[in-house]
Amino acid sequence: xxxxxxxxxxxxxxxxxxxxxxxxxxxxxxxxxxxxxxxxxxxxxxxxxxxxxxxxxxxxxxxxxxxxxxxxxxxxxxxxxxxxxxxxxxxxxxxxxxxxxxxxxxxxxxxxxxxxxxxxxxxxxxxxxxxxxxxxxxxxxxxxxxxxxxxxxxxxxxxxxxxxxxxxxxxx
Amino acid sequence: xxxxxxxxxxxxxxxxxxxxxxxxxxxxxxxxxxxxxxxxxxxxxxxxxxxxxxxxxxxxxxxxxxxxxxxxxxxxxxxxxxxxxxxxxxxxxxxxxxxxxxxxxxxxxxxxxxxxxxxxxxxxxxxxxxxxxxxxxxxxxxxxxxxxxxxxxxxxxxxxxxxxxxxxxxxxxxxxxxxxxxxxxxxxxxxxxxxxxxxxxxxxxxxxxxxxxxxxxxxxxxxxxxxxxxxxxxxxxxxxxxxxxxxxxxxxxxxxxxxxxxxxxxxxxxxxxxxxxxxxxxxxxxxxxxxxxxxxxxxxxxxxxxxxxxxxxxxxxxxxxxxxxxxxxxxxxxxxxx
Numbered sequence: 001x002x003x004x005x006x007x008x009x010x011x012x013x014x015x016x017x018x019x020x021x022x023x024x025x026x027x028x029x030x031x032x033x034x035x036x037x038x039x040x041x042x043x044x045x046x047x048x049x050x051x052x053x054x055x056x057x058x059x060x061x062x063x064x065x066x067x068x069x070x071x072x073x074x075x076x077x078x079x080x081x082x083x084x085x086x087x088x089x090x091x092x093x094x095x096x097x098x099x100x101x102x103x104x105x106x107x108x109x110x111x112x113x114x115x116x117x118x119x120x121x122x123x124x125x126x127x128x129x130x131x132x133x134x135x136x137x138x139x140x141x142x143x144x145x146x147x148x149x150x151x152x153x154x155x156x157x158x159x160x161x162x163x164x165x166x167x168x169x170x171x172x
Numbered sequence: 173x174x175x176x177x178x179x180x181x182x183x184x185x186x187x188x189x190x191x192x193x194x195x196x197x198x199x200x201x202x203x204x205x206x207x208x209x210x211x212x213x214x215x216x217x218x219x220x221x222x223x224x225x226x227x228x229x230x231x232x233x234x235x236x237x238x239x240x241x242x243x244x245x246x247x248x249x250x251x252x253x254x255x256x257x258x259x260x261x262x263x264x265x266x267x268x269x270x271x272x273x274x275x276x277x278x279x280x281x282x283x284x285x286x287x288x289x290x291x292x293x294x295x296x297x298x299x300x301x302x303x304x305x306x307x308x309x310x311x312x313x314x315x316x317x318x319x320x321x322x323x324x325x326x327x328x329x330x331x332x333x334x335x336x337x338x339x340x341x342x343x344x345x346x347x348x349x350x351x352x353x354x355x356x357x358x359x360x361x362x363x364x365x366x367x368x369x370x371x372x373x374x375x376x377x378x379x380x381x382x383x384x385x386x387x388x389x390x391x392x393x394x395x396x397x398x399x400x401x402x403x404x405x406x407x408x409x410x411x412x413x414x415x416x417x418x419x420x421x422x423x424x425x426x427x428x429x430x431x432x433x434x435x436x437x438x439x440x441x442x443x444x445x446x447x448x449x450x451x452x453x454x455x456x457x458x459x460x461x462x463x464x465x466x467x468x469x470x471x472x473x474x475x476x477x478x479x480x481x482x483x484x485x486x487x488x489x490x491x492x493x494x495x496x497x498x499x500x501x502x503x504x505x506x507x508x509x510x
Binding site: 012014030031032034053054055058061067068069070073074075077078080121124125128130133135136138139140141142143144 | 173175176177178180200203204207208211212220222224248252271272273274275277278407408409504505506
């Protein structure tokens, strides 16, 4: 009986509901579609980037239920019911998030391609609360590559925001 | 990516039945390795059974004084769990030496055991690989084999198991709880993964339809004298060329008991109990460390590009034992090696 129920599942597509940057979305998605492709191609949220598409560069980093993950390695159908935050949900051009301001102030990018992933990853890292030193920030941000080599300034920007009291309290 | 059908399992029994009934079906949890392999057509499952909704997310105390870790506990949650940090710091350190924070958030305990090799030729579908396509040959043996195995290899395969976590689990003598079409069983960690032999397509001893449901740790030991030393081509977010999990029971300057497991050198975490026995009752000196290192690397063979691993591993064992004796485990954020 249970086997029959499982075998009856339709191969394509699957109906899912996601909350993306606070907005509920109901979508029919083929199982092969990654969360990254869904965000970029279906929802026109092109902030998260497709760099390597194999979990090695971190440019696709988004928050799923508050945790940072590589959207390129997530099947969208497996995230049914999840809350997704992309860079578009972090700040707005006229109301930047403190991390976005700090990246600008510290010149923490050149081309900017990795930046949405860097900022989502840094947000995730701050809420995890395990980075206390610059060395720990470097280690826990190692999943985000920057081919322009802005690492030193990226660490400075994150350290700057983490040093502000509001974020210290939030992390504690 | 090849098309596949998708099923979300509600119970362990449902999931096992669905996979057991279909030779083309696979379980999927974190997906950090399987989705990647599917994009490259290295793996082409016809059906994925999503097990992420199953109730396998607890870390529970056992009657034996250890912990039972549900198969779906994410790697990051396991590494930062207060009981793991306090009682099994070797395991926490090994997990945090692997992958990136994003991957550790998604990857599960069971999936870490089941990840496939990162041998370049396994990933490159344009080349022969006996693990990917049994009988097609091994391109690594005469190719670019810098990352490949030096111990326990076969004519058919020189791939390594890529996990850091599993190296610590081998040293700690964990056991793997499995459920399948023929019921549950418990597999000692040393018998979970296998050497390639003439069937390198089988990474481990699971039958089709069997699922890892938990990993059990025995009562804590080695709380003070341990280290996980990982050597790789860059300081973070790279697979081990060689890694060493070392754990010692000490009485003053004398070694009472020892565990040594190597990563990055074989098709499974590499332990040689005879090498550990050499340390028992011995003073903690460079000579005794060297003798143990020679014993664990007995029979090591290079394939050209990976010849360097033999001496690197020998020195890494000696260094790791010195760190463990000193009670100064390798720090995974500050990468200077003491």
